Amino acid sequence: MLKSLLPDRPGTGPLAEAFRACRTHFLGAAVFSALINLLYLTPTLYMMQVYDRVVPTGGLTTLVLMTAVAVFALACLSVLDWLRSRLLLRAGLRLDRMLSARILSRVVNLQTKSPNTQALREFDNVRSAVSGAGALALFDAPWTPLYLGCCFLLHPAIGILTLVGGLVLFALAWLNERDSRSRLSKAIQSNVAAYAAQESIAAQAEVVRALGMRKASIANQIEQRRGAVALQADAQLQGGRYSGAIKFVRLALQSAALGLAAFLVVKGQISPGSIIASSVLLSRAVAPVELLVGAWPGLVQARTSWNHLVELFAQTAGEDRPRTGLPPPAGRLRVDGATVRLPDLDKPVIQNVAFALDPGQTLGIIGPSGSGKTTLARVVAGSLKPTGGVVRLDGAEYDARDGDDLAQFIGYLPQSPSLFAGSVRDNISRFVAATGVEKEAVDRGAVEAAMAAGAHDMILRLPNGYDTVLGPFGAGVSAGQAQRIALARALYGDPALLVLDEPNSNLDQEGEAALMVAVLKAAARGAAVVIVAHRAGVLARVDRLLLMRDGLMQMEGPREEVLSRIRPSTPPVRKEA
Ligand SMILES: Nc1ncnc2c1ncn2[C@@H]1O[C@H](COP(=O)(O)OP(=O)(O)O)[C@@H](O)[C@H]1O
Ligand SMILES: [Mg+2]
Structure with missing residues (x-):
């Protein structure tokens, strides 16, 4: 007994x-x-x-x-x-x-x-x-x-x-x-x-x-x-x-x-x-x-x-092991054989994806719905650990840095903006104020990020501006506004790598224009940018394109080259849900 x-x-x-x-x-x-x-x-x-x-x-x-x-x-x-x-x-x-x-x-780190x-x-x-x-x-x-x-x-x-x-x-x-x-x-x-x-x-x-x-x-x-x-x-x-x-x-x-x-x-x-x-x-x-x-x-x-x-x-074993501090990365991204298998699926969600991106370069990920774009974006953003292959930033595997340390160098805008209960300022600054960072620094960082995202004026028009308090799951702003606040959050702290998953899905003309400016500015200051998108507006300016289909990387290369290869069969830019 x-x-x-x-x-x-x-x-x-x-x-x-x-x-x-x-x-x-x-x-x-x-x-x-x-x-x-x-x-x-x-x-x-x-x-x-x-x-x-x-x-x-x-x-x-x-x-x-x-x-x-x-x-x-x-x-x-x-x-x-x-x-x-x-x-x-x-x-x-x-x-x-x-x-x-x-x-x-551990609960936050669990991937099930x-x-x-x-x-x-x-x-x-x-x-x-x-x-x-x-x-x-x-x-x-x-x-x-x-x-x-x-x-x-x-x-x-x-x-x-x-x-x-x-x-x-x-x-x-x-x-x-x-x-x-x-x-x-x-x-x-x-x-x-x-x-x-x-x-x-x-x-x-x-x-x-x-x-x-x-x-x-x-x-x-x-x-x-x-x-x-x-x-x-x-x-x-x-x-x-x-x-x-x-x-x-x-x-x-x-x-x-x-x-x-x-x-x-x-x-x-x-x-x-x-x-x-x-x-x-x-x-x-x-x-x-x-x-x-x-x-x-x-x-x-x-x-x-x-x-x-x-x-x-x-x-979640191995989460707390001590790690040697590494210098901030410049944004050299290397994805090598990235594979994601889910326990209850026979077929991998993405398989053997490999590409490289240098500081200042932008990559567009395209492909039909369900082809694995979001999964790839999550792997690149470090939010999902691949079951096979490695992702490196300036030569260091993601695992070489502890989660929060890595995250400060990566700006991620998930497919659903996922804001949290709290003020707009706190959402943009990733709630760092709760970890004891000085108020002035947080405020300055949040406003700079919002400006970079072209969301500053939109935020000032909210009832309480940056101090507008959002409800659970970011309730209280429209989907488009949420997406722009989430873009500002991704840009907070000038990360070396930017991962944007369909960042324009809820945006109007003004928002999309602001997004384009933000992406180009981030690339100009030397960030590597990965954008999942369907629409021409964003893809027209990227340096490289990666085409996903059925979890496989079908093509990857300079934009013009990829476009000329897919143009005969399928139009490159399609509107999809
Ligand atoms: N957590 C999950 N559990 C089961 N299947 C998943 C999960 N996440 C993704 N998938 C499957 O993986 C495939 C790729 O999804 P996703 O990366 O979101 O595609 P995309 O972003 O290209 O539309 C889809 O077929 C989806 O059903
Ligand atoms: Mg997706």
Whole structure:
């Protein structure tokens, strides 16, 4: 039963490291548990002494003395118990300090279709198990043999009763665990899925309303929710049945111990003081079993969560390794054999793409929808790690720099602008103000970038100019405005490499003209520029063209050359969605 609580894989890396850092806390808690469990014998010893020494002799001095000792011992017990809880709570806080930022950073780095957005919640499950009743039960469980031994010392028959009773309880607990394990984890999983579905519907409520999907989506959610709730109730009912049986067995055992002790007293085999002592000892011996059963769902949930965290860290391994700082790149881009495979697709999304771009050069990526242009742009922007091949900036692989370090040299405008909740200024400056960069520098950088993007006047016309606060996902500006703000964000800090994915898809004439100026200016100052586009406006000025089809690079070369080769069959510039 205990084995199933241990993580599946021996943890290395930050998770294990954090737990190792709390070793002294856990060791302290273990030592305190030893003392606490020894002190729990106080009432038993006291009772036996009172019955066997004080009552027969009437020695009141002895009674006073013994009472004083017992009270002192019990006070120590309470203090130790309190200290132990504090230690475990501190261990939880320490884990939080060491891991929460790392977990968030891993979540951001994770590249799967369904990112683990619950990671922090899962971490909280682990943390509360570490400082909660479950952990206390686990610390107390090893002391069961102590009480069992004392029972045997009282009388072998009482020892045997405790042993057999304990085994019965343990068997019940094991059955409980066996029956409820799959139910519990199923319930947890479907609960997580139901919450996630709810969140995504709530985030897109407007579309749901406009497309008349309200009833359908509610029905869908309710069905999911009912499933989750039913599974949970099922797991609880199952667990409840066993905990009822366990309670009954424990109460029956206590009475049986009293009865057996009384019988032994009548037979003259033990002293009268042992009657109550045996009952007390027996209940202490079997208490951890009951405690564990109560704490079991929480522990199982913590274990599931732990495994998810281990998985998260394994999937993003190598993120935190130390890296030598490299000088800022000039913008020499080399893409070599870039291939992206997705786990659930047989065919690579892009395969073996290779090209080179020098500072000051512009490259247009063209091709039909679904040909892999966005995927290639993401690889070049460093937002997606290719499964094969390498991308280098000034000779250094992207992986040679840590994520944020690399990102400051790359300006990326994704296909959907993806703005965040916060002011326009913060969006343009990539929220660096939160990392302690000076306000003047941030303001200047944001305004310069907006000017370079030709978006300065448009931003000043917003209700609060640069201080206009956008809602979640950048709500509050039009698609065209969002795209221009996102262009300014890409230009923030004069990056050496600019990657623009259909930057003109929502732009009007004025916006497109501003975009052209921005691209040419960036190239003139020496940036390498990669633009995914359909429309002639942007492509007319690029130096090179790259044609994608079905994930393969069909052609790449100087613009005129590529155009003359594709002109006979297909028009180079097509309007597509
Ligand atoms: N996360 C993903 N999961 C599954 N398929 C994907 C994913 N991302 C891209 N694809 C597939 O890869 C192909 C290329 O997509 P994309 O690069 O967006 O093309 P483009 O930008 O040229 O329209 C598409 O067929 C798309 O279905
Ligand atoms: Mg695309």
